[in-house]
Amino acid sequence: MTWYKVGKESSMKDGDLAKVKAGDKExxxxxxxxxxxxxxxxxxxxxxxxxxxxxxxxxxICPNHFATFNPKDGSVISPPEGAGDISALKSYHVKVENGDVMVEL
Ligand code: FES
Structure with missing residues (x-):
């Protein structure tokens, strides 16, 4: 497992979502x-x-059909209406160190 620096704490506001590169993954x-x-x-x-x-x-919340997920662990809160069960998202450890947001993969 490796920690990757993926951004600055100050560059994200409450409620922001960002797709970032960490190693060879997004x-x-x-x-x-x-x-x-x-x-x-x-x-x-x-x-x-x-x-x-x-x-x-x-x-x-996924804006496509409104599946909702718990950001803390990726678990499904509710699937899209009529879709049946869907899988959880993968969840990764995050920490903030000296103003840098870091993710462990
Ligand atoms: S693609 Fe996300 S809810 Fe359908």
Whole structure:
């Protein structure tokens, strides 16, 4: 496992989502209040890019069919209506060090 510097804490506001490169992977960084989280960036329903999604009441929402995920662990809060079960997002460790946002992959 390696920690990658993926951005500056100050460059993201509450509710911002950013797709970043960490090594040879891309992940989604989520800022929710003072907390940062990292998940896989493709919706597990139909692979919509979640960096085009949004946060609402601490939930990550896919704008395509409104699946909602918990940004803390990637778990599914609710799948799109009528879609049946969908998989959780992958979740990664994040830390902020000296103003840098870092993700472990
Ligand atoms: S692609 Fe995300 S809810 Fe359908």
């Amino acid at each position: 992940v989604l960084i989520i800022r929710d209040g003072g907390n940062f989280y990292a998940t896989s960036y493709l919706c597990t329903h139909e692979e919509y890019d979640l960096s085009d999604g949004f946060m609402d009441d601490h939930q990550l």
